[in-house]
Amino acid sequence: MTKLESGEAGLESFAKIIGDATRIRMLQLLMEGRALTAKELAYGARVEPATATQHLRRLQEGGLVSMKAQGRHKYFKLASAQVAELMELLMVLAPARNGRSVEPRIEEPLRRGRMCYDHLAGELGIGITEALVKQGVLRQETDAFVLTRRGGAWFAALGIDVEAARALRRKFATSCLDWSERRDHLGGALGAALAERLVDLGWIARKRNSRAVTVTEAGWRKLAEHFPNAFDA
Amino acid sequence: MTKLESGEAGLESFAKIIGDATRIRMLQLLMEGRALTAKELAYGARVEPATATQHLRRLQEGGLVSMKAQGRHKYFKLASAQVAELMELLMVLAPARNGRSVEPRIEEPLRRGRMCYDHLAGELGIGITEALVKQGVLRQETDAFVLTRRGGAWFAALGIDVEAARALRRKFATSCLDWSERRDHLGGALGAALAERLVDLGWIARKRNSRAVTVTEAGWRKLAEHFPNAFDA
DNA sequence: GCCATAGTTTGGCGCGGAGCGAACTATGAT
DNA sequence: ATCATAGTTCGCTCCGCGCCAAACTATGGC
Known part of the structure; x- marks a missing residue:
């Protein structure tokens, strides 16, 4: 030494x-x-x-x-x-x-909810992820999420084919560090499938030519049912 | 460009x-x-x-x-x-x-109150300084404090010779950035004179061979009178 | 005026380390 | 097995820049 x-x-x-x-x-x-x-x-x-x-x-x-x-x-x-x-x-x-330089401020809509590749990020993505963890649908590991037994049923009930997602040649349920929120959220095949399904159900909608994601009129009620306490703040 | x-x-x-x-x-x-x-x-x-x-x-x-x-x-x-x-x-x-390394934690007594050169710092120094500003004894400028007209009387009443401090060949009432608190506190000749006087009055006491400063039994009451609301938290 | 001390400027030395190409290993696709 | 691609190792070059000594300016004390 x-x-x-x-x-x-x-x-x-x-x-x-x-x-x-x-x-x-x-x-x-x-x-x-x-x-x-x-x-x-x-x-x-x-x-x-x-x-x-x-x-x-x-x-x-x-x-x-x-x-x-x-x-x-x-x-x-x-x-x-x-x-x-x-x-x-x-x-x-x-x-x-470096002289004055306008602080590059994050656009508010993006901060609220956005696509990170093909899954949900921003407050929306994090709220959903944390609600799922709290409900025991997901369990957080070091750098991934694990789908619990009851979790499989939960996804199936929402109309998501978990086995199909698992069969894809990509990470299944990664944890992705959120840029604006600095918190983990669900990514990977499962995260993508969930995002896709929520769009199909019409609960959320993507803005054209933008990564921004908004919750639809009907979506608010539905999301509140399925993800309790996720969007209080 | x-x-x-x-x-x-x-x-x-x-x-x-x-x-x-x-x-x-x-x-x-x-x-x-x-x-x-x-x-x-x-x-x-x-x-x-x-x-x-x-x-x-x-x-x-x-x-x-x-x-x-x-x-x-x-x-x-x-x-x-x-x-x-x-x-x-x-x-x-x-x-x-660098391998594990114990986080060098600030000793609690030092955080509470300590000498910064020859004036008071830590929660004690900041509490006193802010109380003086609130009372209109001091006014905070960019990187110094200014003694107001009534402020002169206040110091005199405490038995401090302001003119003697002003005559010294050193900064009179600087604002010093506190290390643990990150807040400004009174330094310079005036800060030193105040600290010295508080020791003389027996309201505070220095630990031997340490920069730590403690408030004496009698000091608590006296300080609370002269620096209202300074030590709530 | 004098000297002492704080800080700056300049020129030159030398090393650390960023960069690349080429040859290597490891994994996956066919 | 063969090829393609991801990443690594090695040897080398080269430039940036940290450093100092010496000469300089600026300020204060006497």
Whole structure:
């Protein structure tokens, strides 16, 4: 054990990890909340995969991102909500230096409800997910949700073919870190099936050419029945 | 105007400013809340003054620290409470990488009340300062307090020689950013005189070999009379 | 005026580390 | 088995930038 102040030295090398343009760009890409592959991050941050590997290793060592290998892909995402908090603070403080710059405010409708790929995010997605957990339909694990026995029945009752979703060659019920809310919500095949079904039922509707999702007139009552206490606040 | 995305480029160069061991060390030194001179920061961060000048310039450009020239000294302090917030977040996240490390928790007594150089800080210092502002004894300016006309009488009534304090070759009534509370409190000659007088009156007492300050038995009643509503929470 | 001290500017040295291409392994598709 | 693709390892180049010494300016004390 070298004589190394764990506090100070830790902060210094941690700061170095953040203090690189490419790595910051990668973290920015991950702010959307979705898990990205190494290659996506490489090209997104405008470097070759070989270079990206090094950066991603350092980001992992710094506890800023977490990785999950799946087949020949490696999916990276922000390690915690605190990291997202840190990034947000950096983004707020940064432009102050660069002359005035209008704070890029999130459009309110998007904050309320939106599609994240093909499943629901925003307050709507989170409200629904948390209601399902509270009802015992889902159980939250480290980075995925598990459908309980009664949960299967619940989805079936809503008219969703759970087995079909399970058969798809994709993650079944992942937990996706929400960008605006910083909370986990249901993604994957099950999340997509649920979103699709709610649209089919006419409870929610997608705005044309937008990721925004709104609850329909009839939807409010129906959602309140099926997801109790989900939309109080 | 070059084609330069103000948002992205800003974040990247901002991150670079933070991502340097020496500059982080300087920011860490400033977390105490007191303004420090360029030289103090240089040696505190273990570099020569010539090097420190460069770093301090970049920290200023990045909006992380603010500077006030006073005579031949230049005093630096954190630019805002948000910067302190950022630093705190960095310090919380950093050690996670470095194996387990006990979160260096602030000792409770220090949080309650302590000496910051020669004036009062912590909840005690802030409570007193805010009570004085509310009573119209002090008025808060950008980075200093102003003693009002009635304020002079108030201090005199407490047995403090305001003119003597004003005559000293030092800042009279500065506002000092509190480290644990992140709020301004009264410093400078006036703050020191007040602290000294409260000790003389026996209302507060310093612990031996510590910066901790406690309120005496008799002190509680007296303080409550002179600083109404200062210690509710 | 003098000297002492705080801070800055400049020039040059040297290292850390970001970047890439090429060769490698690992997984999946056919 | 064969090919395609994801990601890694290695060796190398090269540039940014942190650092200091020395010479400079600015301020205060005498």
